Amino acid sequence: GVDEEGVMAAALGAERLGLPHNPPAAVARTRDKAAMRRALAQADVPQPRFALLDAGADVAAVAREVGLPCVVKPLSLSGSRGVIRANGVAEARAAAERVRGILAAADEPAGTPLLVESYLPGREVAVEGLLRGGRLEVLAVFDKPDPLEGPYFEETLYVTPSRLPTGVLAEVEALTARAAGALDLREGPVHAELRVDGERVSVLELAARSIGGLCSRALRFAAGVSLEQVILRHALGLGLEDVARESTASGVMMIPIPRAGVLRAVQGLKDARAADGIAGLEITIARGRPVVPLPEGDRYLGFLFARGASPDAVESSLRVAHACLRIRIEPPAAGAR
Missing domain, CATH: 3.30.470.20 (ATP-grasp fold, B domain)
Known part of the structure; x- marks a missing residue:
């Protein structure tokens, strides 16, 4: 799948057809931010502190538990929709109420828990990769030059290759591979978001899909091959001798x-x-x-x-x-x- 809505159907369809695929349970974890956080925590993958905020729960207590500033977000939506930073308890309460309104507008079930995470400072990067037999091949690392500090997290610029120092870039790639393994993802595209604060790298999210919208047009590979062609060739078991990005x-x-x-x-x-x-x-x-x-x-x-x-x-x-x-x-x- 190359979007959030299609990844589960792609996993189930590939399973029935005998094509390389991710376990559907692993894909489901990437669609539920709480399940993802638990899987990453079990594997000791660096990430924000987090807690679930059930309907009717004390927002102030949960916000203090993870630490302020915090980030309130839905479990299911994508593209930074409904993701809000709160610097204090009053802002956390207002954010939770606003996120629940966004979920209602999206026809999500009433009473769905929210996720509250500690806010991580630093620069944000995105990793585009392809899993083949459980091994991650990094296709591109994008810098996000515009600060993503809240209160909302609207992405604007993606630029590759990354300008991170070599050692930090290696840690970004290694941590993305660890996160994919922790989620039991084995085949196909992954798109990861990470925060870099000096030499400290943390995973924000990882999806079992490629980069969203039309953004994949920013990438070209050997002989002018598109990202979608790379993904389809892998899914069909065709040759992928050279998937190096253009220089x-x-x-x-x-x-x-x-x-x-x-x-x-x-x-x-x-x-x-x-x-x-x-x-x-x-x-x-x-x-x-x-x-x-x-x-x-x-x-x-x-x-x-x-x-x-x-x-x-x-x-x-x-x-x-x-x-x-x-x-x-x-x-x-x-x-x-």
């Missing part, structure tokens, strides 16, 4: 939604596409459609792609192109939902 630096910007309302226009597209290093621009929400930012929202306005001689050049290209865009969002009509 050119690359990156993607997930264009954030600045405020709620109705999208009326995105101007400056021609100038953005003409910016040095830009390889593509896709606006994925149609004009006239409602837009909602995180933490309630579940999508981005679109995607910018860049390639260049270095990660710094790619990051600069994405920022320059984004600055060209003029996004016009109007308040929704009175009484509209």
